[in-house]
Amino acid sequence: MGRFELDKWDVRRLYEHWKKHRLNVRPEYQRTKVWPDRMKYALVETVLHDWPMGLIMINVAPHVEAEGPPVEYYEVVDGQQRLATLFEYKDGDEQWVKKAPPKGVQFTPYGKLNPSFQEAFDEYRVAVAVMRDFEQDEILDIYSRLQHSKPLKIGEKVKALKSEFKPHVLELTHHKIFGLASGRHRVRDGHWNLAAVFFKAVYRNRPLDRQEFAHLDEFLRHEPYDPSRAKKAAAETAKILNFEYRMAEEASDQEPNFEGNLASPRLIKWMFASLQLLFPRYVLSGREHLLAEGVRSYWHARDQEGSDEWAAYLNTGRTGRIDTDDVRACVEQLMNRMIGASEAEALDPKRFFSREQRGEIFANSKGKCALCGIKLTKTNFHADHIVPHRQGGPTEVKNGQALCTACNRKKGGNAELFE
Numbered sequence: 001m002g003r004f005e006l007d008k009w010d011v012r013r014l015y016e017h018w019k020k021h022r023l024n025v026r027p028e029y030q031r032t033k034v035w036p037d038r039m040k041y042a043l044v045e046t047v048l049h050d051w052p053m054g055l056i057m058i059n060v061a062p063h064v065e066a067e068g069p070p071v072e073y074y075e076v077v078d079g080q081q082r083l084a085t086l087f088e089y090k091d092g093d094e095q096w097v098k099k100a101p102p103k104g105v106q107f108t109p110y111g112k113l114n115p116s117f118q119e120a121f122d123e124y125r126v127a128v129a130v131m132r133d134f135e136q137d138e139i140l141d142i143y144s145r146l147q148h149s150k151p152l153k154i155g156e157k158v159k160a161l162k163s164e165f166k167p168h169v170l171e172l173t174h175h176k177i178f179g180l181a182s183g184r185h186r187v188r189d190g191h192w193n194l195a196a197v198f199f200k201a202v203y204r205n206r207p208l209d210r211q212e213f214a215h216l217d218e219f220l221r222h223e224p225y226d227p228s229r230a231k232k233a234a235a236e237t238a239k240i241l242n243f244e245y246r247m248a249e250e251a252s253d254q255e256p257n258f259e260g261n262l263a264s265p266r267l268i269k270w271m272f273a274s275l276q277l278l279f280p281r282y283v284l285s286g287r288e289h290l291l292a293e294g295v296r297s298y299w300h301a302r303d304q305e306g307s308d309e310w311a312a313y314l315n316t317g318r319t320g321r322i323d324t325d326d327v328r329a330c331v332e333q334l335m336n337r338m339i340g341a342s343e344a345e346a347l348d349p350k351r352f353f354s355r356e357q358r359g360e361i362f363a364n365s366k367g368k369c370a371l372c373g374i375k376l377t378k379t380n381f382h383a384d385h386i387v388p389h390r391q392g393g394p395t396e397v398k399n400g401q402a403l404c405t406a407c408n409r410k411k412g413g414n415a416e417l418f419e
């Protein structure tokens with residue numbers, strides 16, 4: 001069980017720890033800086049008036065073994081914004097310090113303060129609660145209670161976990177495919193979440209979970225760690241991400257405005273899910289440009305009024321969840337279009353219909369859904385096993401029928417997409 005020690009540290013001491021990289025103002029679970037400038041000016045004023053500011057909580061992180069006496073490292077559990085503001089003020093490099101303050105605000109940059117005021121600033125005593133011997137879980141709990149009882153998002157929690165998988169996932173978060181998603185949709189921890197989910201799916205050699213995020217924490221905590229398997233999974237994940245990135249580039253080459261659409265973490269996720277399933281079954285390499293056409297045609301299906309898949313996309317895709325039947329239908333549609341456009345040959349005809357078989361099935365259907373009779377097109381039909389594959393139905397034309405999205409969904413769709 002951890003303990004708190006109440007103390008007062010002056011700004012100089014905190015600043016020096018920070019300068020020596022011994023005080024981490026932004027541990028991984030911390031949220032990004034959000035303070036508006038006016039609060040920064042107000043805080044500086046508070047300190048220069050020598051008025052009290054709230055308690056800062058600092059956890060003593062386990063010291064790193066090195067030559068010589070042990071050195072303590074600190075991480076700020078609460079008070080990140082305030083300390084960062086004081087350090088920025090002292091450094092004088094940030095915009096808010098350099099620019100003219102807003103009207104009505106009294107403000108002098110640190111560098112222009114009278115030396116006695118500089119000293120007063122440096123000697124201002126900050127009330128500090130020093131935390132020792134806390135478990136990581138307790139620290140997170142304390143932290144999340146302090147955030148106006150806003151619990152940590154799963155991504156933040158997972159990110160802060162000690163996990164042997166972490167280095168592999170961290171490496172993957174740097175993949176440039178995630179750079180695409182960072183523009184308009186700057187999602188806090190989005191990269192981490194996506195990379196971790198993708199890694200998990202490959203490590204387990206199973207498609208994405210229905211409740212991917214809820215299980216992420218569980219996975220990172222309790223999944224037995226097998227170093228060689230983990231290394232392989234990271235490489236395999238990177239391979240799919242590379243392929244996906246090449247597809248994304250092709251798609252924006254074909255259509256310059258398309259890049260903005262690729263900024264959706266959701267589309268990145270759906271493409272990954274599709275590729276993960278298609279890779280072992282189809283010959284895809286060298287067909288990035290064709291697959292990209294499939295992705296684009298899928299995307300533009302939103303223009304088809306009443307398109308089932310697109311309605312689903314709008315209704316449920318917004319949350320980025322992948323655990324609903326509607327999203328499943330979307331991913332299937334995406335896969336269908338990718339297969340259709342790529343003219344890819346099936347590696348293993350036992351599970352999926354080949355391109356030729358799909359052609360025959362469509363011809364036999366006379367362009368109509370076998371169940372409801374609605375009109376179908378070559379790009380939006382599902383080649384369905386009449387007797388489901390998992391019930392022993394063969395992947396042969398005589399066991400195939402063309403279905404619309406809705407009927408395919410009713411029938412249960414591609415059970416392999418999710419667990």
Ligand SMILES: [Zn+2]
Binds near residue numbers: 369371403404405
């Ligand atoms: Zn139908």
